[in-house]
Amino acid sequence: MSETTMTNADIREAEQNAAPIARPVPFRGGGFVYKPVRIAGPLVFIVLIAIWEFGSDTGWISPLVLPAPSEAWTAFMNLVHSGLLWKHLGASLQRLVIGWTAGTALGIVAGLAIGLFSVARSGLQPLVSALFPVPKIALLPLFIIWFGIDEGSKVATILFGTFFPTVISTYSGVDNVDRTLIRMGQSFGLSWTSIVRKIVIPGAMPAILSGFRISISIAIVLLVAAEMIGAEYGVGAYILMAGSLMATDQLIAGVAILSVLGLIIAWLIGLAEKYFLRWRT
Amino acid sequence: MSETTMTNADIREAEQNAAPIARPVPFRGGGFVYKPVRIAGPLVFIVLIAIWEFGSDTGWISPLVLPAPSEAWTAFMNLVHSGLLWKHLGASLQRLVIGWTAGTALGIVAGLAIGLFSVARSGLQPLVSALFPVPKIALLPLFIIWFGIDEGSKVATILFGTFFPTVISTYSGVDNVDRTLIRMGQSFGLSWTSIVRKIVIPGAMPAILSGFRISISIAIVLLVAAEMIGAEYGVGAYILMAGSLMATDQLIAGVAILSVLGLIIAWLIGLAEKYFLRWRT
Amino acid sequence: MDLKLDQVSHHYGATNVLDDISLTVKKDEIVCLIGPSGCGKSTLLRFIGGLERPSSGQILQIGEPPAASLNPLTYIFQDFALLPWRTVEGNVSLALEDHKLPKAEQRAIVEDVLRRTNLSDFAKALPRQLSGGMKQRVAIARALSVRPAVMLMDEPLSALDSQTRELLMDDLVDLWTRESFTAVYVTHNLAEAVRLGHRIVVLSRRPGRIREIVEIDMPLAERKDRVHELEVKQHHLWDLMREEARAADRELADV
Amino acid sequence: MDLKLDQVSHHYGATNVLDDISLTVKKDEIVCLIGPSGCGKSTLLRFIGGLERPSSGQILQIGEPPAASLNPLTYIFQDFALLPWRTVEGNVSLALEDHKLPKAEQRAIVEDVLRRTNLSDFAKALPRQLSGGMKQRVAIARALSVRPAVMLMDEPLSALDSQTRELLMDDLVDLWTRESFTAVYVTHNLAEAVRLGHRIVVLSRRPGRIREIVEIDMPLAERKDRVHELEVKQHHLWDLMREEARAADRELADV
Amino acid sequence: ADKVTLGALRFTSHAASFVAYERGYFKEQGLDVEFKFFQAAQPMAVAIASGDVDFGVTAITGGLIGLADKGVVKVIGGALHEEKGIDGQIIIVSNKAYDEGVTDPSKLKGRTFGITQSGSSFHYMAAKIADAEGFTLQDMKVKPMQKVGAVIGALKSGQIDAWSIQPHIAKALIAAGAVKKIGMVADFIPDYQVTTVFTSTKIATENRDLVKRFLAAYSKGAADFNAALVDKTQGADGEKAMAELIHKYVYADQPFEKASKSIINGAMRLNPDARLDLTSVKDQLAWFKAENLAPESITLDKLVDPSFVETY
């Protein structure tokens, strides 16, 4: 060992005398780069569910605290076989679609008004800021009186819940439209409507679409709240019934349905973004 | 009249012969500029409340549909005078503060982990995406079993509700930190921890703070949901009680309290942003 | 059509930006505006194009614009100002859509300007696919499509790298040589100014005043090969501006 | 300390970016790298600084860096790369904080480099208050503070307007004249290259290969007043590059 | 026929409506009845106010009183009534609490008591029990759980200690071993008018004839129910027939064998001819007012329209 060291030192010295040492430059660019670890995602899910199932099977997780995933699966399959799944999903989707469509449509109109007209902005923006944080669940009793106990109040809950975030994302989208593009439009003598149609609205599109992501997740949360008001069918109603009967297997199954619904809708919005914003880098 | 026109025409003709017409360039830069209409904001509030009060007084708006603003004010003053306001607010604020602080703290830690480590990202991001859309209201029955019927389940609801959005805003903040700044840090041979502490975290700060705005509004919504179960005091409990007694005046008062609370917290976050992000243009 | 700036002054709130600018822009002449950062060049150009109004003074059009001109005062912007969601073609036709032209004529104009700017092959491309130089060519094509009487160019080349800048300068000289146009050309770049300007207006620091107007009577097409002779003018301009540029550079924004 | 690039080639996925680059950078010499857009100049500079690794070939340090050097290979970036949340002072000291220096020495170094770059008055200013030229001076001060053996500059002036560019070029020449440093200087701007480079390496289009190495032996300090003589070199460079620049410009990003 | 929407809970106490419907008594009165089912009593009152429902049968709650004060609903008759000698509502505790020694109502001090919502009948019962045992409601924490199901769940999992509920639910829970019985509500609130029949003020004033016809049919249903399950004058067959009828609406998801036991065991007296125990109503109203669960301005006249049935 000591001999080798000697020899190395000798060589180094020799080199130094002959020519200066040549060493590769040190590498220091590591980290802070995302290298996908493909298996990690599925693995985490599989491991978590396996532990959970195992814990439930051995009684280490009491069925009261959490049902086994297999039980939740059974509850889900019951739902499928009894045909109730489609009834629940159908009812919920109908409420979601109507409430969300109306809420976002109105929200976009109001947001464009606020974004385009000084008077609308000065007048409505404070109102929107004041009403946005109001929890819609708190207003359920009023909604029942205003819109009746049937679909009206449920749709209204979702509508109100999606309206405000859409207003806000729309007018911030309009605010963030590149001012030089608008100036360009004016410099070519485009009419006001042309500028709005061809520059402002497409320019606000990315913000509006990303607002959709928020409003849809709010809509799903409010779906559960809305179906607290005497709904016979609906995923929310199913979850609430399961919750009040402490049928945790059904509860988990219902929650999983909503989660998957949320993921599917987010994916659809992703597709819409890819299509409508394909001009983006 | 016609004489004047003649004269003008004459002058114009004369000019044209002598020298070409000189006309100011047309102005076309109007619109698309926000000119604050200062009175509009307060005016809208005053007019709305005045119409509402007038409508209620004349019976045109039935007290069943909406109580007069003055009645809601009376209900609020009752709350103040009886001293219950502070009890309700105190209970709610405690839940908000504990739940939100814990939720955001954990969320920031998890968000940083996802933002900084490829393994954490690959493993946890899909999990976060799957759990984020789960409505926390639906999980209330489970929370009660897991965390008890008292403060535990209420704080947990708020904690879970604020955790996920904070995770997402934190890791997108980390993702959006200017890569050249990180490269700069590496080029000066800064250690990994230095880069994280001095570059990544301050750079993600704007996104984290704007995530706070979202998480706090979610926390307020969930406060009402959390106080549905076995709460004696709390603004949410007060609103729910008012709802179940059909005391719409108290309901409106309670909702107004939450709305003001939301505005105050948003304002505080604005202050924090002004302070922490004073380096921004 | 000539343009006449008549004692134009302007202030934004308490800051005086421009002070008593009087100037005439003659037909078929390229007037370069140079001056240190923040002296109000862009502001002045916005007044000329009617996008903003000065606090006092006025900008006059003398004579009528040619009848064929769809948009007499037409801008070319530093950052191109292309709509990212429209193709090259679509960006050019944007300028025409509000004029009631027959569809066929519109198409013909677009084809013509794309050909003149060597963009025919790129008609279907989106802006994100183009290099900076190509983007600015699209903006030039769009400007040409409305047959402007005066082109207002605000540092049109300063977002480009210097090689592309060189290429585009040649293109602009070619365009002017084939069919002369009137232009007000704002720039920081003295080399550009002496290559493109018939007259060069030197502004002082803010509030911008006219310090000197330098005339260059060498034909544009010859300048490229007679850079040596222009060197003197450029040196003179730089001597006029160096101190002010330095002072402008060391100014602290008190935001 | 010299640097030696030994048959460096690189590809990102399927695109070849650099092809067989061999080059030596001698002590106290400024080597300019020029080439059309996308030919791999920045990539090459990242390899030299050890921020990325080439697919094949290697970059060698020949000889030891001076003992006093805290960070032998130091960058100056096109977009300044200042931390917006730190003052001028704080941005400079960032580079020193990870080296275990006594507080007083650290302070002394910061003061010294700020003085050398005429920034002492701006020590407490935030980046957003500074003009582009001042920001790049701060970046230069920061680079100087770690006593680099080689400065790696990636288009350090191209984000600045041309007047400021002129001022900073003078500053760089002054700095080099007072105390010479080694540098690899990437630029698009041929005027910069002939003003600052002892050797100018011309790269071809992607995949970047070395087309020619032009030597200029006129002392840096004299070049400003002998622009005429440099004109010939610059012309030669432009002739070498024009066609490639045009082709690079007309390339369509197939994203 | 007049179209009428009738609000109901899937409780045995609503049997009179089911009987009247199934046996065509509503039809006889020219009423075309449609049921609307609810999960809790409060929303039914709101639904009457909003016009979604015409008649309802449920307990006197803060919500009902609040709406009555606004002049939109009126109590028009009695439904379920506690009566000595017939099993009425039962006070139950969780197994956990029972094991900890809560074996009779006097031990409820310091314990938690489940209710659905503030101002519900459970709230009233809790207060009355506390009162009778010599402590106050503050000594016994009431936990609003929003829904009957949620209270059951919390009781089963030991999250709350006690509850009081109608016998058909209580007995099933006790039989399943999920909870323990510790007392009877009737011992604390004798002659408790548990549920009432109500309608909107508009109908009560403008369509008195409709109300009368409705009450007539409803009373006939109640009489059938009392005869079959409470007084048991119809024999085993009558009992079985009645249980089968009710099973269509209550415990429909359970096999008949199991459900019929709960139904039969859980039968409580329905007021004959929808007679209304005003004394009890007065007492309840006073309590709600005292607890600030009802507005100051509410009076018995506003709450009750006594002109349709016999009151006592």
Ligand SMILES: Nc1ncnc2c1ncn2[C@@H]1O[C@H](COP(=O)(O)OP(=O)(O)OP(=O)(O)O)[C@@H](O)[C@H]1O
């Ligand atoms: N809309 C505005 N409101 C207030 N101040 C403005 C506005 N536009 C410009 N200014 C100020 O007016 C001054 C002149 O601005 P302008 O953009 O015209 O300068 P410039 O000469 O074009 O500068 P640069 O060379 O940097 O482009 C600057 O100090 C600027 O901050």
Ligand SMILES: Nc1ncnc2c1ncn2[C@@H]1O[C@H](COP(=O)(O)OP(=O)(O)OP(=O)(O)O)[C@@H](O)[C@H]1O
């Ligand atoms: N991280 C990366 N991944 C994939 N491709 C890259 C990456 N970085 C650069 N490239 C590609 O490599 C090529 C060379 O890039 P580079 O930035 O080195 O060019 P450049 O000569 O500096 O260009 P410019 O003059 O525009 O700065 C380009 O085509 C670029 O798109």
Ligand SMILES: [Mg+2]
């Ligand atoms: Mg400008």
Ligand SMILES: [Mg+2]
């Ligand atoms: Mg580069």
